Amino acid sequence: MSIGILFESSETDEKGIKMTAEEMGIDLTYIPFRKVAIRLDKNGYSLRTKGKDYTNILKDITVVLNRAQSKNRRLFAANILEAFGKHVINPQCVEYACFSKLRTLLHFWKAGIRIPDTVYVPVDPNEKTLDGREVHNEEDIADLMQQELDNNIVIKPDAGTHGKSVKLAKEREELLSIIREVEPSIINPVGVLAQNLVQKWFYDLRIIVTKEYGKQPYCYPTALARAGFKDFRTNTFLGNMVIGVNLPQHIRDVSAKCGAAIGGDSEAYVLAFDAMVDVGDNKIVDDEYLKAEFDKLEPSFDAVKNVKRDKTKRTNFPEWNKKLEAAFEDYKNQDAYLNIKNVIEENMEKNKQKIMFHETNACPEFWEQTRLAAGIDLAEALLKGAQSIIDSE
Numbered sequence: 001m002s003i004g005i006l007f008e009s010s011e012t013d014e015k016g017i018k019m020t021a022e023e024m025g026i027d028l029t030y031i032p033f034r035k036v037a038i039r040l041d042k043n044g045y046s047l048r049t050k051g052k053d054y055t056n057i058l059k060d061i062t063v064v065l066n067r068a069q070s071k072n073r074r075l076f077a078a079n080i081l082e083a084f085g086k087h088v089i090n091p092q093c094v095e096y097a098c099f100s101k102l103r104t105l106l107h108f109w110k111a112g113i114r115i116p117d118t119v120y121v122p123v124d125p126n127e128k129t130l131d132g133r134e135v136h137n138e139e140d141i142a143d144l145m146q147q148e149l150d151n152n153i154v155i156k157p158d159a160g161t162h163g164k165s166v167k168l169a170k171e172r173e174e175l176l177s178i179i180r181e182v183e184p185s186i187i188n189p190v191g192v193l194a195q196n197l198v199q200k201w202f203y204d205l206r207i208i209v210t211k212e213y214g215k216q217p218y219c220y221p222t223a224l225a226r227a228g229f230k231d232f233r234t235n236t237f238l239g240n241m242v243i244g245v246n247l248p249q250h251i252r253d254v255s256a257k258c259g260a261a262i263g264g265d266s267e268a269y270v271l272a273f274d275a276m277v278d279v280g281d282n283k284i285v286d287d288e289y290l291k292a293e294f295d296k297l298e299p300s301f302d303a304v305k306n307v308k309r310d311k312t313k314r315t316n317f318p319e320w321n322k323k324l325e326a327a328f329e330d331y332k333n334q335d336a337y338l339n340i341k342n343v344i345e346e347n348m349e350k351n352k353q354k355i356m357f358h359e360t361n362a363c364p365e366f367w368e369q370t371r372l373a374a375g376i377d378l379a380e381a382l383l384k385g386a387q388s389i390i391d392s393e
């Protein structure tokens with residue numbers, strides 16, 4: 001009985017998981033999932049690359065950590081592995097829920113968890129008929145959105161990531177031009193998804209919930225706040241900064257409920273929830289003060305980003321990792337960092353009842369940010385989850 005790790009290419013997170021497994025004394029077996037042939041026939045299954053047969057290796061594995069990067073490939077990996085009798089973290093039912101923002105929101109909503117006001121319109125903006133005509137539904141979609149939502153409307157692809165194509169419309173012409181650009185695609189298979197703009201101030205949250213076999217869902221006491229004034233989307237991908245914050249107990253409790261809502265009766269999982277606090281005007285300092293603090297913090301965050309780009313990441317991971325940790329430590333020791341952290345924590349405490357959840361990530365990136373800012377080692381959580389299943393057998 002052993003633990004496997006499946007991935008497409010070995011990035012920092014996968015290297016981090018391997019390093020952590022070594023430190024924990026856990027044998028971790030690699031399973032490739034790109035240029036492989038997965039064969040099903042009357043004798044069973046096989047998994048082979050051009051040069052190597054992984055079939056028996058896979059047979060010996062009890063639990064697989066699924067680190068395939070694209071949502072589609074990850075879902076297929078989970079489907080295949082469960083059919084082969086493997087336990088997977090995360091299981092396919094979790095991947096299925098997390099794949100789609102609408103499905104995730106439906107789970108939250110059913111469990112009574114606050115979400116942004118959401119509208120889904122199933123029709124596509126531009127339809128092509130069999131005889132080659134085009135049917136335009138943009139005006140009707142905009143009418144429906146304006147009928148149901150406020151003036152500021154956020155349109156987003158159902159299965160998008162990194163804030164890509166998440167757009168804000170402040171008036172009808174803007175709304176129409178955004179809707180005109182929505183096309184059925186792999187990240188937005190059908191229809192249009194929209195929400196009221198949540199008045200969330202300058203930060204949102206990435207909250208981690210894990211579950212081990214036989215235990216209750218566990219929400220970590222800290223979270224990653226993504227913060228800045230660059231855009232209404234606070235994704236770090238768009239240049240915002242990350243701050244580790246302590247969560248109010250109420251937010252931890254609701255987050256654990258989110259875990260149960262998405263995880264169902266799965267044995268073990270590791271999830272990252274995206275949440276916003278609907279602060280409204282309940283702000284405790286003015287934006288100018290905060291912007292000045294962010295400016296002060298910029299050089300040390302740039303230093304972190306420089307290390308991230310450093311090529312030694314690939315050639316000498318442990319050494320590079322030390323450099324990253326040192327740069328992050330320096331960034332976290334800045335007065336501006338602590339000042340921003342205090343503002344977020346105080347503001348969360350005051351507005352904790354207004355926490356809203358809007359997305360779940362089944363394969364969150366963690367080594368470079370969540371681990372260093374919030375002190376949460378997801379590699380350890382993944383391995384412990386897998387070990388808990390093995391121990392139960």
Ligand SMILES: Nc1ncnc2c1ncn2[C@@H]1O[C@H](COP(=O)(O)OP(=O)(O)OP(=O)(O)O)[C@@H](O)[C@H]1O
Pocket residue numbers: 116154156160161162163164166195196197198199200204232233234235274358359
């Ligand atoms: N309804 C909303 N009101 C206000 N801000 C929003 C709303 N929806 C999304 N945002 C902002 O836009 C960002 C990106 O949105 P969302 O998380 O839905 O997209 P994403 O592409 O999945 O991003 P990621 O994969 O990085 O989490 C959020 O982190 C949040 O800051």
Ligand SMILES: [Mg+2]
Pocket residue numbers: 274359
């Ligand atoms: Mg998100």
